[in-house]
Amino acid sequence: QSALTQPASVSGSPGQPITISCTGTRNDVGGYNYVSWYQQHPGKAPKLLIYDVTNRPSGVSNRFSGSKSGNTASLTISGLQAEDEADYYCSSYTSTSTLVVFGGGTKLTVL
């Protein structure tokens, strides 16, 4: 059981927006602005999309955006594209001794 809760799967049609949620507690997502999002294609290493809740690393499409409300963080992908089909993971700093926790991952299917 992962420390952060994500939906197992989401789907959308090309051009549509989708949002993936990541729910934690006040000890992690809700307590700090250290939430990250990763995209992982099969057989590949994760790729950082968002860090510190809303920041996008250089080179990441502005179709990806992050936000947070209370204990839940969200990744929004605007204008879905076929290449967005992948697994998505959130992570957060936690004040518990674990330090870094991940969500269980969400499989995005582009219809």
Next chain:
Amino acid sequence: QVRLQESGPGLVKPSETLSLTCAVSGYSISSDSHWGWIRQPPGKGLEWIANIFHSGGTNYNPSLKSRVTISIDTSKNQVSLKLISVTAADTAVYYCARRVAYSLDAFDIWGPGTMVTVSS
């Protein structure tokens, strides 16, 4: 361009010690930076294992702390991980990664990963 490359034995017997190395190129690990190891069992999610600061300070996942050691060799520009008393549950792809400066959880550069299977 910063590149990370993990290397390891591929196959380890139960109860033995797993040793992994992450070679860093295009960046000096002596710089103000954190490095981490994350693993992913087949078909499952990501699990953070440990972090190390360029000066040697470390943090460990409590669930693995008693079995794991992370270290840094600035002369070779590499980061290493040692996991003792392995079991089948340690079978996973092991990634090394560089942590984003001033962030507490984000990793921006990842190696391609190395698959480790624990089996007799």
